[in-house]
Amino acid sequence: MATLSPLLKQATPVLAERGEGVYLYDTEGRRHLDFTAGIGVTNTGHCHPRVVEAAQRQVGTLIHGQYTTVMHRPLLRLVEALGEVLPDGVDSLFFLNSGSEAVEASIRLARHATGRQNIVVFHGSFHGRTMGAAALTTAGTKFRAGIGPLMPGAAIAPFPQAYRYGWSEEESTRFALRELDYLLATASPASDTAAFVVEPVLGEGGYIPAPPAFLEGLRERADRHGILLIMDEVQTGFGRTGRFWGHEHSAARPDVLITAKGLASGFPLSAIAAPAALMEKARPGSQGGTYGGNAVACAAALATLQVIADEDLVGNAARQGARLNDGLRKIAADHPEIGDVRGLGLMQAGEFSTPDGEPDAATAARAHKAAAERGLLLLTCGAYGNVVRMIPPLIVTGEQVDDALGIWSHAVADATG
Numbered sequence: 001m002a003t004l005s006p007l008l009k010q011a012t013p014v015l016a017e018r019g020e021g022v023y024l025y026d027t028e029g030r031r032h033l034d035f036t037a038g039i040g041v042t043n044t045g046h047c048h049p050r051v052v053e054a055a056q057r058q059v060g061t062l063i064h065g066q067y068t069t070v071m072h073r074p075l076l077r078l079v080e081a082l083g084e085v086l087p088d089g090v091d092s093l094f095f096l097n098s099g100s101e102a103v104e105a106s107i108r109l110a111r112h113a114t115g116r117q118n119i120v121v122f123h124g125s126f127h128g129r130t131m132g133a134a135a136l137t138t139a140g141t142k143f144r145a146g147i148g149p150l151m152p153g154a155a156i157a158p159f160p161q162a163y164r165y166g167w168s169e170e171e172s173t174r175f176a177l178r179e180l181d182y183l184l185a186t187a188s189p190a191s192d193t194a195a196f197v198v199e200p201v202l203g204e205g206g207y208i209p210a211p212p213a214f215l216e217g218l219r220e221r222a223d224r225h226g227i228l229l230i231m232d233e234v235q236t237g238f239g240r241t242g243r244f245w246g247h248e249h250s251a252a253r254p255d256v257l258i259t260a261k262g263l264a265s266g267f268p269l270s271a272i273a274a275p276a277a278l279m280e281k282a283r284p285g286s287q288g289g290t291y292g293g294n295a296v297a298c299a300a301a302l303a304t305l306q307v308i309a310d311e312d313l314v315g316n317a318a319r320q321g322a323r324l325n326d327g328l329r330k331i332a333a334d335h336p337e338i339g340d341v342r343g344l345g346l347m348q349a350g351e352f353s354t355p356d357g358e359p360d361a362a363t364a365a366r367a368h369k370a371a372a373e374r375g376l377l378l379l380t381c382g383a384y385g386n387v388v389r390m391i392p393p394l395i396v397t398g399e400q401v402d403d404a405l406g407i408w409s410h411a412v413a414d415a416t417g
């Protein structure tokens with residue numbers, strides 16, 4: 001008898017039957033408020049009628065076009081639609097299936113385009129689990145331990161983690177940029193460094209927004225040294241942070257943009273975008289894959305983009321994110337176990353610490369479990385698993401945010417009482 005491998009970890013015991021909007025229903029008909037959104041994927045809510053309709057229509061027309069064999073309309077239309085939302089000039093793109101694959105593709109592109117080897121990432125980064133991406137992932141030992149040797153050429157610089165350092169955002173940013181300069185002058189010479197890869201909000205590493213001055217400092221150094229600035233917007237893209245792209249909270253613009261998750265409302269689709277002149281430096285045929293740009297996924301992505309625009313989901317993410325952050329702060333004010341509340345838009349989190357400031361994963365795990373028992377699905381993150389994050393679909397209403405906050409306040413009381 002086949003069994004599901006025990007190596008998989010499941011954050012909640014839910015056996016999901018059906019999803020609708022911000023709710024998941026289990027096989028016993030119980031309703032769960034889903035503030036995980038499939039790890040920041042179902043931005044338009046579960047089974048948005050317009051996404052369902054577009055996908056259903058496409059299934060009956062063409063499922064698999066195979067874009068290195070033939071071209072198809074949903075893919076061409078999606079390229080055109082993405083042209084409306086991509087940063088100026090960062091508009092030559094191709095598709096893959098997952099965030100990790102797109103990260104791998106960006107490494108390949110950066111090495112081809114610059115002729116250099118090294119990729120600099122920032123401490124706490126998560127860029128995926130495939131072997132190249134794992135070399136760039138520093139969000140916790142479970143992603144790296146026991147699988148080496150990893151891809152050579154990855155160098156790690158500090159990410160401005162103000163709360164962990166106990167410094168201000170300005171001090172943390174100054175420190176991180178000074179250490180990056182030191183890295184480029186020592187272990188990873190600028191002349192050997194192809195790219196910086198950065199998340200506008202450190203995601204799996206603990207939901208820490210990159211200070212705008214940090215991203216701008218990376219841009220300035222990238223320009224000075226001929227290094228590419230690759231923004232991994234897999235989790236922060238498509239309105240999640242209250243701007244269309246997470247990097248739009250700063251003045252810095254990427255050379256290469258990596259997207260996945262929210263792109264197709266749950267269909268496996270990812271993309272990387274860069275200026276055409278940069279893409280031309282890659283070797284033709286060096287990238288691609290059997291399933292990239294699947295026609296049904298492209299049709300779903302097109303509908304997703306239309307829903308984001310028509311329902312002002314970016315604006316809603318900013319409004320509801322502010323409401324969520326405000327409520328989380330009020331709850332934290334009554335519970336010193338929550339040492340920090342932070343986030344951008346609908347990417348919010350609370351970090352649990354002991355009275356002497358050490359990571360408190362046990363209390364975070366209890367609060368996470370208590371919330372699930374009360375019908376609110378959440379996820380943890382951070383190197384020590386002591387950060388509880390909230391990533392609802394971007395269609396969430398103020399009332400649903402208040403429902404979640406009500407449950408969270410009881411869950412924290414259960415966990416700390």
Ligand code: PMP
Nearest residue numbers: 098099100126127128203234235
């Ligand atoms: N980059 C970031 C910023 C992510 O958050 C993730 C997934 N959590 C990935 C890359 C990897 O994406 P995937 O799981 O689709 O491979």
